[in-house]
Amino acid sequence: MIQQQLREKAKELLSNKTVDLIIGFGEWTLPLRTTPVFIRTPEGAESLVWNSFCENNLTAYLHKFSRLKIGLVVKGCDARSVVALNLEKRFPNHPPLLIGIPCQRLVDRKKVKKAVKGEILQAVEQGDLLLVKGEDVNVTLKREDFLYSVCQVCTHRTPHQAHILIGDPVEEVSPVEAHPDVVALEGMFPEERWNFFEKETSRCIRCYACREACPMCYCAECFVDSSRPRWIEKSFSPSDLAFYHIVRAYHQTGRCSGCGACERACPMDIRLTYLTQKLNQEVKDLYGFETGIQPEAAPPLSTFDPEDKQEFIK
Amino acid sequence: MKLKLNKKDVENFLKGLIEEYDLYAPAQLTEGVSVFKKIDRPEEVNLTQPVTQKPAKEAFFPQSEVMFRYEETGNRGQAVSTEQIRKERILLGARPCDIEAISIIGKVFEAEDYTDVYFAEKRKRTTIIGLGCNHPLSTCFCSSTGGGPFNRAGSDLFFTDLGEAYFVELLTEKGMAFRENKFFKEADPKDLDLMKEIENKASQKVDRTIPVEGIEKRLDLMVESPFWDRIHEKCIGCGVCTFLCPTCHCFDMTDEAVNQKGQRVRNWDSCLFPIYSLETSGHNPRPTGRERTRQRLMHKFNYYPKNFGRVACVGCGRCILYCPVQFDIREALVYASAKRGKGQKGKFK
Numbered sequence: 001m002i003q004q005q006l007r008e009k010a011k012e013l014l015s016n017k018t019v020d021l022i023i024g025f026g027e028w029t030l031p032l033r034t035t036p037v038f039i040r041t042p043e044g045a046e047s048l049v050w051n052s053f054c055e056n057n058l059t060a061y062l063h064k065f066s067r068l069k070i071g072l073v074v075k076g077c078d079a080r081s082v083v084a085l086n087l088e089k090r091f092p093n094h095p096p097l098l099i100g101i102p103c104q105r106l107v108d109r110k111k112v113k114k115a116v117k118g119e120i121l122q123a124v125e126q127g128d129l130l131l132v133k134g135e136d137v138n139v140t141l142k143r144e145d146f147l148y149s150v151c152q153v154c155t156h157r158t159p160h161q162a163h164i165l166i167g168d169p170v171e172e173v174s175p176v177e178a179h180p181d182v183v184a185l186e187g188m189f190p191e192e193r194w195n196f197f198e199k200e201t202s203r204c205i206r207c208y209a210c211r212e213a214c215p216m217c218y219c220a221e222c223f224v225d226s227s228r229p230r231w232i233e234k235s236f237s238p239s240d241l242a243f244y245h246i247v248r249a250y251h252q253t254g255r256c257s258g259c260g261a262c263e264r265a266c267p268m269d270i271r272l273t274y275l276t277q278k279l280n281q282e283v284k285d286l287y288g289f290e291t292g293i294q295p296e297a298a299p300p301l302s303t304f305d306p307e308d309k310q311e312f313i314k
Numbered sequence: 315m316k317l318k319l320n321k322k323d324v325e326n327f328l329k330g331l332i333e334e335y336d337l338y339a340p341a342q343l344t345e346g347v348s349v350f351k352k353i354d355r356p357e358e359v360n361l362t363q364p365v366t367q368k369p370a371k372e373a374f375f376p377q378s379e380v381m382f383r384y385e386e387t388g389n390r391g392q393a394v395s396t397e398q399i400r401k402e403r404i405l406l407g408a409r410p411c412d413i414e415a416i417s418i419i420g421k422v423f424e425a426e427d428y429t430d431v432y433f434a435e436k437r438k439r440t441t442i443i444g445l446g447c448n449h450p451l452s453t454c455f456c457s458s459t460g461g462g463p464f465n466r467a468g469s470d471l472f473f474t475d476l477g478e479a480y481f482v483e484l485l486t487e488k489g490m491a492f493r494e495n496k497f498f499k500e501a502d503p504k505d506l507d508l509m510k511e512i513e514n515k516a517s518q519k520v521d522r523t524i525p526v527e528g529i530e531k532r533l534d535l536m537v538e539s540p541f542w543d544r545i546h547e548k549c550i551g552c553g554v555c556t557f558l559c560p561t562c563h564c565f566d567m568t569d570e571a572v573n574q575k576g577q578r579v580r581n582w583d584s585c586l587f588p589i590y591s592l593e594t595s596g597h598n599p600r601p602t603g604r605e606r607t608r609q610r611l612m613h614k615f616n617y618y619p620k621n622f623g624r625v626a627c628v629g630c631g632r633c634i635l636y637c638p639v640q641f642d643i644r645e646a647l648v649y650a651s652a653k654r655g656k657g658q659k660g661k662f663k
Contacts, residue, residue, distance in 0.1 A: 203344065206553070209550070213550055234568050
């Protein structure tokens, strides 16, 4: 079983001091969730878990522990973030040791909640099924029907970049061809798209959970926090909200691994991944580049190549 | 006097309120996401979500509020105060935890030495219609922090959902003004029994075991505890817990000005943001998540109780429910309450 193998490997790495700290997932108080855990002792490895609720991109924590030798539990997307960060020279001391697990795709807790009446008190996975228990209800759901939209389109579930792979690589076939929100938006008139964007961002409370959950958002000073110069006001005019969300997405061009941590972190359920997914698709179409797949390939927006397509110049 | 409001009359009741008052109530922005906002149409009101994302504090202390506008005319400036509350206001459908929290913020904003007119004026002119919590969540611990799912403190009127109707209690003078409301009918003794049954059932559901009594004293001994070195590790430093907290009340003021015109705005701020405590010199007295997480917990459970005699937490569970990494405030409380000297870490879960 993957979880058991993971614990044993973690124990070994901590016992022989290959790493100082293992960042992984642990069980905690809420159903359909896990929590990031920080493990320093071999015994602590027993608290590691692996399931479809391991939703955080733990790569975001690497900035916090730059002085330690870290073993990081990664899914396919998380490993891609590490590669992208490495290309941006973010690990001058110790690049993390990646403990990769081929991902079974994550279950979207918000979708599950919408499908079940009342509060969910327990959720257990059993093969392809999800057994959900509430106060007065017991339902069995098909895991496949409740995946995150980014997971539905994912074709890089196996973290081939990992130093250690727990479990066997999986077949990379995505159940859905393209991100459902992107497909919907591509079929709209520009005004309709703008309305969709404005309606979503109007719920923004500027808590910046999307920014903080993202491993690629590591600027020492984010443009929204800068006071000299002041790029953006701190209140809630639609133009300021639009400015934040557009710039946040654009800063990810060629850097986003499509993990969806931004959208999952949002307490207001703002859809965010359609923006980055569309940008990822454009980067792939224009430059044949996907973030974090080839460890040495520089991201297209930080290089110049005379062969770059320049069709936008008429 | 025992009254009830039949569900079939709710729409007209709300219509009446909207005509006469500025009505604030929970409204759904998208499925599963509700906030308190000013209501224009009865159908906007949605009382189904036990814990809304944004708390009722928004009706008194909005996330963003223009304090005044100014303009330079000739060689002198002119400031124009903005908001005048023209109509009496009603806050409907706030849960007991959120109502308790308004009085907690009130202790700061309506203190004897300084009164914040923006908050105080709104509060003075608002009638609060509380709503009992029939189905508290597993993350609710209001009974541990001095409240309860049917705590009526702070409500002028109090509704209990009986299924076909709301049981209505008029609790204060402001509440009694609604005595003659034509949609309120006399309740049967049956309704009263049902209300009590619902109340008992809900009250039993809420966790009473989270220890907050005397916590400020224990935290006094924990300022340099290694506990802080660990508990902050998973915090990513976003503002979810503080912005959605019904008692958090920190704000930042900025001038938004273009050419000769501008406005002074205050926006919610969060002690978990690094720039919150960043000084002009570039020095930051709370340089890492350790100090910032400690500040959040110390303010709620040490500084505030020392100043005002109760903890600044009402046990609504929002910070647990909506945290992107499942930081659980109950863990900190259980840890801090564990007996010192016994070498135990304070087991939680």
